[in-house]
Amino acid sequence: MSLRVVAADVHKSFGGVHAVRGLSLDLEEGRVVGLIGPNGSGKTTFLGVLSGALKATSGSVTLDGRRIDRLSADKVVRFGIARTHQIPRPFPEMTVRENVGVAAMFGGQHRDPQDALNEASRVLSLVGLEASADRSAGVLTAQERKRLEFARAIATRAKVLLLDEIFAGLSPDELRAAIGLFQKLQQELGFGALIVEHVMRAVFALSDRVVVIDEGRKIAEGTPQDVVRDSAVIEAYLGVDEAHAPP
């Protein structure tokens, strides 16, 4: 049976700031869910809660029925849920291969460092970073860093990936290539994913379902086609139609 992550009525406050207000979401191995919403709507915070980096103020996250919302981030990874960071966080003192090797060693199944580094080489060739394997991670370009971040998440052998804006900042050609690569890897490896994204082309191309949030609340959910027609979504993104605006 495939792995299933269920978030139910998750709230997260920072002092007086109520960033996530009762979000519920289902993630499943092999399925891609897009999470979109305006800046500051709580997407990254919600991803932090799912990954164990942040503790929910209330609500629950379960993995195949088991509560994981009180676990630390490293345990959540070992249960099969890995995240990337919006701003990539490579270990600049290590080589690219070592960066991925650490993920395979601790998050994945390769306890032996040499095995883990071999696995890292394999993962790097999957994402097209093999030429940079022995370079220091500190000298990578912004796009290479994003790929490295993605490679590390894959190397943990996670069944569900939480991907924070991995398609941002690409040129149209690069974006097309990246979407193709994602589809190929997803078919090959079978992972499920939550993609937090502003790049609508990627969201529409990849998502089975799209969840739209605004001010920490879900305002729409459905297939990509449904969601773009939803008036609440149009309002959140484009503002209230002037004709209906209060004087």
Place this chain on the structure above:
Amino acid sequence: MRLPRFSPTFYGLGLVLVVLAILAPALPILSLTFLTSLLIYVALAYSINLITGLTGYVSFGHVVFMGTGGYALGYGVSALQLSPLAGVALGGAVGLVLALGIGIVTLRFRGVYFAISSLVTALAALQIVLVAPALNDGQGIVLSVGFQARSVFYSIWLIVAAEVVVTYFATHGRLGYGIRAIKSDEDAARALGIDATRLKLYVFMLSGLFAGASGALFAWFTSGVFPYVMFDLTFSLFMLAMIIVGGMGTNVGPFLGAVIVYVSYWYALTVPSLLGLAFAAIGVIVILVALLIPEGIVGTMRRHFPGLRGILE
């Protein structure tokens, strides 16, 4: 688990230690004494290197483990009639347990907050020792164990040798990767499945063990424990200066740094025109290192001669 291949530096350090062990019986007592106090500082430098050098958590009050270890020996030998060697073991055990207790709380703090909480534990420990009836109400404990120069030397030698081995394993293999990742970016390390809480606590406990044993040995060496000596924050500063100069988190750095700082200090003490300026001399060395080679001697060599990476580690 497959054992990592040992690097040339590891064998180099081993060779230096073996030579010292062979030479020791032939040395005049004054030289042996000098060598022993040098090795005590080497042991302390390796101890703080395990936490501050490897993880970047600045243990400003590291002397707390040394002082507590010293008092453990003082109490054990005077009140429990332990042998000095058993006292050293007791000192190490107490240091380890204390590091466990302190670390569970303070390793949650990052950056300057950890450094300050560490400093506070050292200051608090001194105040407690000053009023503890069992520890002679802060009057200190004089030990009548005689001057056992060779036993003391070989005991500190053993501690240093153990530290070199432990440091090697903590910087290589799976554990080494985990600790390097934590030092680089703790949250990113956690996101890849590294149990940072546990790894930090492990190295902190090892650090406390060795600092406690070294402190106990210092008490044995000086035949007594006195609160303002055993908990003197100068020791903390010495330890930090040594790993800054030698190279934090490296295998040879603590050894080199301890030798350079201690010998300079010793030399400054003997020059009449530098009277009272011995500490200033160390300050000047640390400032120069921080300005010119901020990664310390070993760290800088590693950066500028990438070919040496396999050798220096």
